[in-house]
Amino acid sequence: MKLRLLLPLLALTAFVAGCGGGGGGSIAKENLAKNDVAVAGNVHITKSDYSAAMAQENASLKAQGRSMPKAGSTDYATVKAQVLAALIQNAGYEYEAAKLNVTVTDKQVATQLAQIKTQYFGGSEATYQKELKTQGFTDAQVQDQIRQGLLQQGVYNKVTTDVTVSDKDVSTYYAAHKSQYQTPESRDVQEILVGKNKEALATQLYNELKNGGSFATLAKKYSQDPGSKDSAGKFTAKKGTDVAEFDAAVFSKSFATGTLHAPVNTSQYGWFVIKAVGDIVPPKNTPEKQEASTIKQQLISQKKNDEMSSWAQGIAKQFCGESIIKYQAGYTPSPDPCASITTTTATDTTTT
Numbered sequence: 001m002k003l004r005l006l007l008p009l010l011a012l013t014a015f016v017a018g019c020g021g022g023g024g025g026s027i028a029k030e031n032l033a034k035n036d037v038a039v040a041g042n043v044h045i046t047k048s049d050y051s052a053a054m055a056q057e058n059a060s061l062k063a064q065g066r067s068m069p070k071a072g073s074t075d076y077a078t079v080k081a082q083v084l085a086a087l088i089q090n091a092g093y094e095y096e097a098a099k100l101n102v103t104v105t106d107k108q109v110a111t112q113l114a115q116i117k118t119q120y121f122g123g124s125e126a127t128y129q130k131e132l133k134t135q136g137f138t139d140a141q142v143q144d145q146i147r148q149g150l151l152q153q154g155v156y157n158k159v160t161t162d163v164t165v166s167d168k169d170v171s172t173y174y175a176a177h178k179s180q181y182q183t184p185e186s187r188d189v190q191e192i193l194v195g196k197n198k199e200a201l202a203t204q205l206y207n208e209l210k211n212g213g214s215f216a217t218l219a220k221k222y223s224q225d226p227g228s229k230d231s232a233g234k235f236t237a238k239k240g241t242d243v244a245e246f247d248a249a250v251f252s253k254s255f256a257t258g259t260l261h262a263p264v265n266t267s268q269y270g271w272f273v274i275k276a277v278g279d280i281v282p283p284k285n286t287p288e289k290q291e292a293s294t295i296k297q298q299l300i301s302q303k304k305n306d307e308m309s310s311w312a313q314g315i316a317k318q319f320c321g322e323s324i325i326k327y328q329a330g331y332t333p334s335p336d337p338c339a340s341i342t343t344t345t346a347t348d349t350t351t352t
Contacts, residue, residue: 174292189234191274
């Protein structure tokens with residue numbers, strides 16, 4: 001269990017979704033203080049915050065058997081940018097959460113931490129503390145990560161609270177994707193899995209069956225398929241779910257019901273002897289009523305993600321367009337994440 005993976009960081013562009021409110025009005029902004037590495041709106045990221053985060057990243061890399069890139073290298077600049085992005089993102093979500101009246105209590109943090117200890121560390125405080133030391137984390141840092149994750153989830157819930165999906169939406173989706181809600185072609189057969197390199201035995205069994213031999217008796221004695229050998233070799237084949245050679249034989253239009261197929265060799269399992277005991281059953285659509293609940297949940301999730309993405313993009317344009325983020329000399333990430341956003345905004349304005 002890697003503590004640094006408990007709450008994965010979002011992309012930097014997602015951080016602006018947590019800064020600046022719902023897209024209307026000016027965002028509160030302050031100037032850089034002497035001990036800041038950056039300021040985002042009215043939230044200050046101090047040098048001590050940054051140093052602690054870099055030390056934590058260094059310890060985490062070390063625990064993975066990796067080392068911090070050499071200072072001044074491109075890789076080191078990337079790590080710096082990622083660490084700063086995470087700090088700004090966290091500050092941004094705190095800022096936005098306050099505006100949306102989203103709060104996280106100490107009890108919520110403690111509850112989630114207890115769940116993590118139970119799930120990943122068997123409820124052992126000693127094991128948890130050992131992993132903290134290995135990963136270069138403190139308990140306070142883990143609790144801060146948990147708090148940030150809960151804040152981010154709270155913001156997401158607030159922004160997407162009005163998302164709904166109607167029965168008409170479900171019906172429209174079902175109609176447009178009807179082919180996804182079909183049972184495959186199927187056919188009832190009897191089969192004996194003879195196995196690899198056993199063509200002679202397969203031919204022998206085929207001939208015995210043609211001469212009136214009992215499929216049930218031969219299946220029980222010779223079949224290597226435990227799922228069907230004790231039930232007279234009975235098996236319902238579903239097109240597209242079995243190995244290709246078996247599939248092709250069973251669903252061949254020339255394979256008449258009630259007849260034996262010549263022994264079939266498959267690359268994965270070897271030789272089969274097969275008898276068709278039923279006609280090919282064409283695909284059937286699962287009724288919309290049966291799929292409605294699943295479709296509805298899928299559409300709600302998709303619409304919530306779209307709503308959050310759209311909201312985030314609007315805030316990003318405002319946040320970057322008003323130059324809310326300021327960096328201390330030597331700390332500006334390269335490339336500046338706002339550069340692509342402001343360029344896109346300018347292009348959109350020009351084309352409209």
